[in-house]
Amino acid sequence: MESFYQFVCVFIASILFGSLTIVLVLIWVFEWREGLAWDGGSAEFNWHPVLLTIGFIVIYGLALIVYRLPWTWKFSKLYMKYIHAGLNIVAFVLVVISLVAVFDFHNAKNIPNLYSLHSWIGLTAVILYALQIVTGLCVFLLPATPAWIRKFYLPIHVFAGLFIFGMVIVAAEMGITEKLIFTLRSKSNTTRSYSQSRPVAILANTLG
Template identity: 60%
Template sequence: MLAMENYRLFLALLVFAFAVGFVSVVFVVRWVLHFREGLGWDGGAAEFNWHPLLVVIGFIFLQGIAIVVYRLPWTWKCSKLMMKFIHAGLNVLAFILAAISLVAVFDFHNTQNIPNMYSLHSWVGLTAVILYSLQIVLGIGIYLLPISPVHLRAVFMPIHVYSGLFIFTSVIAAALMGITEKLIFGLKDPKYKDSPPEATFVNVLGLLISVFGGLILWIATRPSWKRPNEQLLRSQLNSADTAMSERPDLEPNSDTRGKNGKM
């Protein structure tokens, strides 16, 4: 493995981030199955529950993994093309789950005669989905297809990185607004302001999502944890291979041992 500055700190934060993200997924599963009506696809409340579940799993947890996948030092020996496919695959999967979650919430609203796109949560959320789709299309077109010129890739890279972090932050903001909105409208007796068990449980879920987002953003913005450029990686790998090939064989061969025994 190539050396990384503050590797132990990176590993600790990465494990903690993934653990918090996994616990967030467990919390949202517990919320929809225990406190809400479960899961279904009949236009009722059970269909709506797919929305928070798939958003947390795909749009938050998987997207967070996709953001930091380049920074995993044990993948630095993998080709850049392979990492591009992994990064793009995780983002495409996250987008598919987010799209299904939108279908579920719109179908629920239409079945229950609830207006669509009236809240700030819906505005921010739909904007994030649209920007995310553009991010994926442009990313695949510029970085995966071999037809794009090198200078275009270099110019677009800062925009690609910034927009990815901006979308991820917007998704977390929309999720926090959404779960608060759901608690205010969904809790009747006792009400949200009375802090029933469901309200406390989901508030903890919101804190977990915030912590996960903060950890991912911290890991993704540390310059010392950035994947080295390909020329540096190749030179270091070649140097390591050369050192191994030039390493003297300290173990005497069988002929030498035989001669020494006869002497």
Template identity: 60%
Template sequence: MAMDNLKQFVFALSAAASLGFVCIIFVLTWVLHFKEGLAWDGGLAEFNWHPVLIVTGFIFLQGIAIIVYRLPWTWKCSKLMMKFIHAGLNLLAFIFAAISLVAVFDFHNAAKIPNMYSLHSWLGLAVVILYSLQLVLGLGVYLIPITPVSVRAAFMPLHVYSGLFIFTSAIATALMGITEKLIFGLKDPKYKDSPPEATFVNVLGVLIVVFGALILWIATRTSWKRPNDQAFHSLHTNGGGEANTKVGPALSQLSEGLEAEAGGDVRRRSNKSDDQVD
């Protein structure tokens, strides 16, 4: 990673993190200022937990979990530690999503509203189920030491693709949900009359899309990929203090070292297989 690319990474990461926090502030402002606030009483205030937890967990936390391997400041940490951080963030996002579903079903049941009748609900439940499968398979394949290296390598492309697919699907489903809520919730004036709440929530939707685009950009740039652990250790040993002061050229060498790694003992092949998922 050349020095200008490192600066681009820091800019993209800062922009994504800032937008993520702004999205959380927007959704909290929406439910606290325009709606009935937050509570757990079976009413509208309980339903409001749904958008808050989805934006905070299923979108923001999942997005951060996707790019956590890309942070150059964590490359000195062990790969196992980063796996636990990645899995922990995803598990927390899943818990948030599960609680948000409970809030919706409680509200619908208390208000005598049918469940699972809209396209938003169908896709939302499907995304949560896929996410749970992704989480279970990821834990089983990459955090259980006895899993064969060949299985890890074979599963890796599917793990990466499904992670990005679920993330983009969660964003699309969230956009459907906030639009549905505005259409059903705004009576006088109606959504089509563009009251302040409608404009505010439309901006929230745009911010969510931009946040997702930045996460996908960071996650798909191969030059920002975490290098092989042995390549990093070799460069750190050979480069000494110079490797710490010249971050850009060093990271570029790490990327090249990853491509050059081939063969070796079982541990090297395991590291090489795992690195493909970052």
């Protein structure tokens, strides 16, 4: 019973921190980054951090632990598989929209695509995530899949999910830093030091 309450406390803390992350990224884009729009400008780019935070960090993170939620233990494994798959698919759709936004912004501004390490790691994570979803659907939700294949692939699936999530966190941290470097500039077009950073830098660092 003690472990049950400990898990509930950790889960509630995770939800609170996830919600705080969404609030912080929304404050960032609406207070300092021109808000949200779909016009090829900076406001369209802002969909990228917002949707990635919601989809690739919060929803994907929830999908990773859905099997461990105490109130799901009484449900059938098939039911939980559907919930797990559904959360991952929703997260992936949001990720794809966020990528469309950033590519559209770059193309409208004649900015090269996929030139930074952030973009390389991020796109690799997205590709692996797509493969993870497709493979998971085929192995765990197709009735024709033999039981021994499911048993063999399960630990690989679990490890891959955690590994991809780790890549997502790394890419997100790099993306926040990259955006700060691009935007925190003085009139001489040199990057401000952290000691001279505006409140936006403090908020973005807190988000990270």
